[in-house]
Amino acid sequence: MITVTDLSRHHGPRSVLSGLSTAFPAGTLSAIIGPNGAGKSTLLMLMARLAAPSGGRITLGGQDITAIPPGDFARQVATLRQSPAIDLRLTVEDLVAFGRFPYSRSRPDAADRRAIDEAIGFLSLGPLRRALIDELSGGQRQMAFLAMTIAQTTPCLLLDEPLNNLDIHHAAGIMRALRALCEDQGRTVITVIHDINFAANSADHILALKHGRLHSSGSVDQVVTEANLQDLYGLDFRILPRPNGRICDYFTPKGEAG
């Protein structure tokens, strides 16, 4: 659905992303992984049009994204960066309602109301509906911002480290919600993620970046191998198969393993 061709981005002489070509399959959960400074967030920002590439192009359903008017783009791609520390006395419901801005710029109609209710219900935020955003915990806040992004009812969602700073309860909740978005609603979700275990167990497709270049990409089975992850992160990895997935162990250096 989203295709990237020979994409690059420079900050002055420093190259953040160079010569990246890849495609994200539609209707699946794709994880972008890699060490710090690999260009993961940059790639996401370029796809979200939050920054302009220095070279190359990005297409959405075959159309160059720079040719899509901002309003139309917001009905196809919704982006959530790390939830901003806004200082507004908004309720969760007010925030989620902003997700309908691309459809009805000021007054929500019945369809908008329905989408807002669905997004709130989808993330079980019903009890917090009238809570003020700045009084929520970090995890609840992240959930509220995700609900806004979901209420945008776009075929494609771009998320930048949605699990950052969350406890495992909220992190698991968000990953379950993202899976359900793909499986039940057929949406395409592309997320930058740091936790390799969440990527290995929840994603369908993984893109690994290193030093601003494509390191490896493909299905979880293709990317999550001991040799590949060792090369990507420069750490010793042991991959422990489990009945419903696998666990990547990078806590025990080789030799110490019993």
Add this chain to the structure above:
Amino acid sequence: MSPLPPETAAGRRHPLAVLILVPAGLVLLAALYVLAGSGFDFGYVIPRRLMKLAAMGIGGVAVALSSITFQTLAGNRILTPAVMGYEAVCLMTQALLVLALGTGSLALLGGQGTILITLVAMLAWSLLLDQTLFRRAAGDVWFLMLVGIVLTMVITTFTQFIQLRISPGEFAIFQGFAQVSFDRAEPLRLISSGLMLALVTGLLWRRVPVLDVLALGREQAISLGIDHPRELRLLLALVAVLVAISASLIGPTAFMGIFVANIARAIAPGPGHRLTLPLGAAVAVGLLLLAELIAGQIFDHRTTAGILVNLICGAWFLALILRRRSFA
């Protein structure tokens, strides 16, 4: 999910109380200002005060709208056009004109010329900020504030340098522009400023939903389909016109904008600009009225409304910075 703490449910104040009390208080202040000690002199005192009232109304509304809009664009509660050097540029332009044209400037600056010239200067300043600071340092409040204050100091010093080169008579003219005053209220000027304000307010009102989305920050606004560079340019142009209106009609208001914008956000029942913009306008006009009443009735005109406003709002600005240092 933990259940909602009880005090959060009542997080919203009673909207009706604010929306009735604020306009009622404003009408009361206006009536008090026009009638107090007037001896019901309908020949001179009351018409004169009505004209000053109109100047306070137009100037106050312009200060409030420009400050609230600018704060939303800059993404914080501290920066206003005055802090970012708009008024300093305005005064410098006037000083340069006095220097260049000498007494000829009297006719130009005294009449309709002021607003046109300040308008051009303000638009140019908006464009410059948009092209430079807002692109590179957006989001860095303390850096922007530092740049704004340093720019204001540099431009003010330059203005003082110009003042030294002009003759005493011309200096007196210039001094008239450098202070808050409602004595510039003459019918023609009020009408032209009022018409311009009505036009800008109309344009701004249509962008209220956009302003609400912009308050979520640049990235979220783009993600919601806002053409960010275009909206920023357009809204900064509207801010420029509003500052030109207030600066040419009532003079430089310094920290008044910060005070007004923060009070409006604090008393508004919600964060939407549909509420904060009109409430801010009411607070601004109320503040000017109150200052003028106190200066006239209590201090018997031995101080000016401008000094009182700057005293109150300057102290507020300091308090705000000290209190918010950690998370602005």
